[in-house]
Structures are given as C-alpha cells and as structure tokens.
Amino acid sequence: SQQGEEDPQALSIQEGENATMNCSYKTSINNLQWYRQNSGRGLVHLILIRSNEREKHSGRLRVTLDTSKKSSSLLITASRAADTASYFCASGSGSRLTFGEGTQLTVNP
Amino acid sequence: NAGVTQTPKFQVLKTGQSMTLQCAQDMNHEYMSWYRQDPGMGLRLIHYSVGAGITDQGEVPNGYNVSRSTTEDFPLRLLSAAPSQTSVYFCASAQGATEAFFGQGTRLTVV
Numbered sequence: 319s320q321q322g323e324e325d326p327q328a329l330s331i332q333e334g335e336n337a338t339m340n341c342s343y344k345t346s347i348n349n350l351q352w353y354r355q356n357s358g359r360g361l362v363h364l365i366l367i368r369s370n371e372r373e374k375h376s377g378r379l380r381v382t383l384d385t386s387k388k389s390s391s392l393l394i395t396a397s398r399a400a401d402t403a404s405y406f407c408a409s410g411s412g413s414r415l416t417f418g419e420g421t422q423l424t425v426n427p
Numbered sequence: 428n429a430g431v432t433q434t435p436k437f438q439v440l441k442t443g444q445s446m447t448l449q450c451a452q453d454m455n456h457e458y459m460s461w462y463r464q465d466p467g468m469g470l471r472l473i474h475y476s477v478g479a480g481i482t483d484q485g486e487v488p489n490g491y492n493v494s495r496s497t498t499e500d501f502p503l504r505l506l507s508a509a510p511s512q513t514s515v516y517f518c519a520s521a522q523g524a525t526e527a528f529f530g531q532g533t534r535l536t537v538v
Contacts, residue, residue, distance in 0.1 A: 351526065360431075360517055360529035361470070406469050411524035413458035413477055414485070417469030 324407060324418040332426050337394045339421040341407030342387075349411060350383055350390050355404045355420070364392075364405075399427045429453050433518050433530035440508040440537045448503040448533050450518030456528070458521040459501040463487065463514040464532075470517060476501055508537045 324341045331337055343350070349368045353361040367374045367383045367390065374381045380393040394401055402425045408415040434449045452459065457478050462470035462485075472485030476495040490512060492504040501520075505512060515534050519527040 348524065353529075358532075360531045361519075361527075362529070363526035366526060408469075412521045412527070413460045413475035413519075414472060415460070415462075415470070415519075415527060416472070416486075417462075419467070419469045 324405075324421050326421060327419070328422045328424070330424040330426065331397055333397060333399055335397055335425075337397050337401070337423055337425070339392045339405050339423070341390045341392070341418050343390070343407070343409050343416075343418075344388065345409070347385070347409045349409075350381075351408045351411075351415070352379075352381060352390075352392050353406045353408060353417075355406065357403070361406065394423075397423075397425045399425050401425045431518055431520050431528050431530040433516075433533050435533060436531065437534050438536070440505070440535065442508060442510060442537060444508050446505050446508065448505075448516055448518075448535075450501045450503065450530060451499050452501075452518075452520040452528070453499065454520060454522070454528065455498060456520035456522045457498070458523075458527075459495065460485070460519045460521075460527070461491070461493065461501070461503045462517045462519065463512075464517060465514050473503065473516075505535075510537045513537045 351366045352364040378395045383390045404420045406420045407418045431452045460475040461473040474493040476482045518530045521527040
C-alpha cells in the first residue's frame with residue numbers, strides 16, 4: 319500500500335504564483351524526499367529533509383516537515399511553465415522508497 | 428555520465444510470455460531497486476538489492492524475479508506475463524540512505 323497521501327491530487331496555477339503540495343505519511347521516518355516526474359520520464363530527486371529538520375530550502379523550493387503530524391509540504395515559489403510535472407513525496411531511503419500518489423502540477427503561461 | 432540505463436524503453440508481450448527488463452548503473456551504487464508505476468499512482472517497490480548477491484522482495488514481488496550478480500546490473504524477469512503486469516517499470520540506484528537515481532522507464536504492455 320502507499321505510504322501516505324498527497325494533496326491536492328491536481329493543482330493548476332498561473333506562472334509566477336506559488337504552488338504548495340502536501341504529503342502525509344503513516345510510519346516513523348528517518349527522512350522524507352521529494353521527487354519530480356515530467357510526463358513520460360523518470361523521477362528526479364528534488365530535496366531530502368531529515369527527521370530532525372523542520373525546514374529546508376533549495377533554490378525556489380521550500381520543504382517543511384512536521385513529524386508530530388506525520389506530514390510534509392513542498393512549496394515552489396514564483397512558478398514557471400517548466401515546473402509543470404508530477405511531484406511525489408517518498409519515505410525510506412536507499413533501495414526502499416515508499417511513494418505517495420503524487421500531485422499533478424500544471425503551471426499555465 | 429550515463430547514470431541508470433534501462434532497456435528496452437517499450438515492449439509488448441503476449442500473455443504467458445517471459446522477458447527480462449535490463450537495468451545498468453555506472454555510479455558504483457550499492458543499492459538498486461525496481462518499481463512499477465500504474466496510471467495515476469505513485470511507484471510501488473517490486474524487488475530491491477543492497478549489494479551484489481543480495482536481493483529481497485518489496486511490496487509487489489509476485490510474478491517477478493531478480494538477481495544481482497554484479498554491482499552494475501540488476502535485471503528484472505517476468506516469468507509468465509499477465510495483463511495485470513501492464514505498467515511502467517522504473518529501475519533506481521542509490522548509495523546509502525540518500526537520493527535515488529532513476530532510469531527513464533520501460534513501458535510494458537501485456538496483451
């Protein structure tokens with residue numbers, strides 16, 4: 319079964335707006351990762367946040383983690399049309415990742 | 428730097444046929460994994476390996492076999508293809524408890 323749920327399942331915004339995606343997970347974690355998948359392509363790693371971290375930044379990405387609520391959020395600021403993709407959270411590490419069902423983000427030019 | 432290479436990219440099989448999906452990585456990673464992705468869903472773990480000669484089952488292993496004779500290669504074998512195995516298959520590698528690197532996927536259709 320999937321580790322958790324992501325919401326929204328789909329998000330459509332205008333270029334320049336911010337996009338926020340949420341992820342909930344079920345079991346204890348050591349870290350949480352976010353991946354991006356362009357249509358028909360493989361997944362690309364975006365950012366990893368460890369269980370003892372509350373927030374992490376990478377360029378236009380900001381990830382938060384609340385282990386008490388078993389939830390994480392990914393914020394993409396100043397979105398671009400090229401950010402259109404599916405975004406997945408994943409718990410575990412190395413060879414054993416458990417993925418959420420993903421959020422399909424569409425950024426309209 | 429090739430990263431993770433999967434072949435073939437597309438495959439159509441008849442029910443009952445067998446085949447092997449190839450995966451190779453050139454990053455000397457210890458860990459390799461196979462996932463399947465069904466429409467509108469995230470990835471589910473089929474089998475994984477933590478080193479040459481060591482493999483284990485993931486969440487959905489039935490109907491699939493793997494072996495890891497070298498660090499570089501991690502083939503996935505479908506023993507007797509069924510329509511329920513129609514999916515997109517991704518191979519990934521990682522070094523320790525860090526980010527995973529994914530191949531471009533194999534789109535498999537079983538008719």
